[in-house]
Amino acid sequence: MIQAQATPTTEAVLTLTDLAFVRNARDILSDINLTIRAGEHWALIGANGAGKSTILSMCGANEHPTRGTVHVLGQQLGRVDMRELRRSIGHVNPRHPLTSSLTIEQVVLTGATGTIEWVPRWHPEAETVERARELIALLGLEGKEHATWPTMSQGERGRALIARSLLSNPSLLLLDEPSTGLDVAAREQYLTTLDELHRSRPELATVLVTHHLEELPESTTHAALITDGRISAQGPVTEVLTTQLVTECFAYPIAISYHDGRWQARAAAGTMSK
Known part of the structure; x- marks a missing residue:
């Protein structure tokens, strides 16, 4: 597994340690270890049902882990008022009811x-x-x-x-599939907005969940690939979003390209003819 190369002196905003989550006797998450520091902009990427949203719910102090520990903004879940902690976390859900x-x-x-x-x-x-x-x-x-x-x-x-x-x-901003329902023009405007936000708030840490690499802002610094409830790779975005690692994550041959700060994923050449 690729591990994030974080600067030790940078404040940890979010730390998940040996995390596991079980629902209805089914393992949803296992052996999750992740540290996100001030000023880092992470993307959580994986197939449907891989566990991305469950990880985000832990980050947002909306769920307790079955095993392991979660520290958010210096507070450990289970030892802090969750409602009070959530007031210090920004959470963007496009399905705002x-x-x-x-x-x-x-x-x-x-x-x-x-x-x-x-x-x-x-x-x-x-x-x-x-x-x-x-x-x-x-x-x-x-x-x-x-x-x-x-x-x-x-x-x-x-x-x-x-x-x-x-x-x-907030010191931490969570974005749950923020491009859901946007046409291409609105998506590009939204991504530009995120990039401008990251520039104006350099200390802000963000975690974005998405299925699509094309929906990553240019300012994304780190990524974690989630496979069957486990982190299969994590670290600097350019080291994680590779053809080999993304193909392994989705169990399908996917070619990854990077141009002018933006990512693209497509079926590897010859896939359809097999």
């Missing part, structure tokens, strides 16, 4: 309450509103503050959710 017609500004402000819907009779402080507006501008939504959730495009929703997740100024 909002049902009311909140404006972009209101959606972002719900990051202060940690709720999906607007809290009745809650009035945010002026400095919170100002920060929300700064984030809306940073994410390229300035002038659209009053657009409502039902009328927003999927790309606008995605950027609004990033702004929402950043309202509490």
Whole structure:
């Protein structure tokens, strides 16, 4: 297994040690060891059902491991108030289950309450509103503050959710298949937004789950390949996303290419004729 070459002096934001997770007597995760440090931008990649989302749920303090330990922002799961810890973690889920017609500004402000819907009779402080507006501008939504959730495009929703997740100024940002439902133009705009975010917040650590290498921002620094609930390779992204390792991860011949900071995966030559 390729191990991440992290700088020892860089603060560890997230550490998974000898992690295992069992559900309904079935091993979902086994022997997971992963350290993510401030300023690193990780991608978790693997086939459907490999365990990526379960790992992300541990990172987000939404699940306890069956065995092993999880330290998030210096706190060990099982020895800390999970709800309180989650307030310090930014989590972007494109399937955000909002049902009311909140404006972009209101959606972002719900990051202060940690709720999906607007809290009745809650009035945010002026400095919170100002920060929300700064984030809306940073994410390229300035002038659209009053657009409502039902009328927003999927790309606008995605950027609004990033702004929402950043309202509490987290040290860790989790992105669960953030390009879901985006057309190619919206996807490219979204990836550009992530790259700009990484440049503006160099200390921010991010973990992105995806099935598609084409959906990785240029600023991705590290990757982990997940195979049948185990990490089959991890480390600097250019060392992990190779034809050999990705082919082994998906048990299918996949040719990997890298050009101008972006990745591409396609069936290896001659595969269809076999």
